[in-house]
Structure formats: structure tokens, C-alpha cells
Amino acid sequence: MTTTVTTRRSARKPKGDGHLRRAEILEAAERIFVAEGYEGATIRKIADEVGVSSTALYMHFPDKACILLEICQATIRNLLERNAEIAARPIDPASRVKQMLDSYMRWGLEHPNAYELVFCSTERPSAVITEEDATADLGAQCYEIFSGVVREIAAEGRLRTGTADSAAQALWASCHGVVALMITRPKFGWAPTDELLAVTLEGLMYGLLAD
Structure with a gap:
């Protein structure tokens, strides 16, 4: 099955509790992995979905492989x-x-x-x-x-x-x-x-x- 979604670019969010932001990242990544496949799910897409910068996302996960594994x-x-x-x-x-x-x-x-x-x-x-x-x-x-x-x-x-x-x-x-x-x-x-x-x-x- 091929599913196509348009990843929305969220407004940048203020800093929040680490565990809450980490959960948001996992939820967003899960949706994008399913819709886009592993190769299509870039760190930038995941960050935009959550509403944070790529740099901020890297503070929680070193790469997308670690996100998928978690x-x-x-x-x-x-x-x-x-x-x-x-x-x-x-x-x-x-x-x-x-x-x-x-x-x-x-x-x-x-x-x-x-x-x-x-x-x-x-x-x-x-x-x-x-x-x-x-x-x-x-x-x-x-x-x-x-x-x-x-x-x-x-x-x-x-x-x-x-x-x-x-x-x-x-x-x-x-x-x-x-x-x-x-x-x-x-x-x-x-x-x-x-x-x-x-x-x-x-x-x-x-x-x-x-x-």
C-alpha cells in the first residue's frame, strides 16, 4: 500500500518539558515513517511536524534510526x-x-x-x-x-x-x-x-x- 501525506510545517514551539517534547517527536515520526517510508522520513520533516528546529530534535535523538528503534x-x-x-x-x-x-x-x-x-x-x-x-x-x-x-x-x-x-x-x-x-x-x-x-x-x- 502506498500512502501519501503532506507533512505540515508547524509554527515553531517554545521550549517545553523534555519528556513531553520527546513523546511528540516519537508520535510525529511514527506517522511519517508509515506514510513516507524510512528513507522518505527525514529529520527535517519530523522536526517540522513537531514544530521544532532540526537542531532541537537532535538534542533528543542522534538520528532517525534511533527514533525508529525506540x-x-x-x-x-x-x-x-x-x-x-x-x-x-x-x-x-x-x-x-x-x-x-x-x-x-x-x-x-x-x-x-x-x-x-x-x-x-x-x-x-x-x-x-x-x-x-x-x-x-x-x-x-x-x-x-x-x-x-x-x-x-x-x-x-x-x-x-x-x-x-x-x-x-x-x-x-x-x-x-x-x-x-x-x-x-x-x-x-x-x-x-x-x-x-x-x-x-x-x-x-x-x-x-x-x-
Whole structure:
């Protein structure tokens, strides 16, 4: 999908709290990375979007690779925290899996730019690739928590087909497909979100679970 946006040139803003300005930079960069691609997202465009000078932006980030890496890590860390919280709930593992998948899809739809950047974009600059171990580790932890709950279901003999690994991968990939398509094909005549997510989850859980 090719998206074209016109980056607005904001009026220069007065100096503010560092953490607030840093958050503004990340939000602006996230939008521009998705719309323009990594190569098209220049420091000048990001600075103009925020309403600061390029020099001021460099006080927060040394280059755009560091901005992209921080966005990716924050996104994965947020999902990790959500998964860990749901996985620890004292309820049936099938219910936990369903809640985790529902949370995953809703988070993606609530944060389409971050989701598309982290889970759909194939562009990764070399400077980021060399620093991605931390992001990959967070992603692995996130998946391991989810697949661990699926393994609980498998251990109870409740899978209709496949193994814990294939079941976890099929569930995750299916939900990712729904989110990615809804984000990248917004003009398609999608059913109401709550209905579509409920049908997706019911279909997946009924197809995989024996009870």
C-alpha cells in the first residue's frame, strides 16, 4: 500500500518539558515513517511536524534510526505488559488465550501507525537492524507468554488438531491478518469492529478447541 501525506510545517514551539517534547517527536515520526517510508522520513520533516528546529530534535535523538528503534521497542514492550497481565489471570487458559488475542487486535486497531510500522513494514535500516536484538528479545518474550498459555490448553488434551506450536502460530497469524488488512484497507466494507473481532475469535477457538 502506498500512502501519501503532506507533512505540515508547524509554527515553531517554545521550549517545553523534555519528556513531553520527546513523546511528540516519537508520535510525529511514527506517522511519517508509515506514510513516507524510512528513507522518505527525514529529520527535517519530523522536526517540522513537531514544530521544532532540526537542531532541537537532535538534542533528543542522534538520528532517525534511533527514533525508529525506540518506537519499535516501546510498541513491543506495551504488548508484552498486556500479555503478561492477562496470562497471570486465575482463569481457564482458553479464556486467557481469547482475551490475549482480543487485546492484541484491539491494541493494533487503536494504534494503527505503530502496528503497521512494527508488524507490517519491511523497511529496516542497517543501523536499526544491528540494534534489534533488544526488540527481538521483547517480541520473543511476548510470543512465549502467549504460546505458554496455548501449551496449557494442549496439555489438557483440548486441541482438535495440531500441536501447541502450530496452534499458537495459527492463532497469532490469523489475528494479525485481520488487523493488518483492516489497517491497510480502510475503505473496504468491513463489518462492525466488535462483530468482526468476535466472529474471528469464536471461529478460531471453536475450530481449535475440542470443548
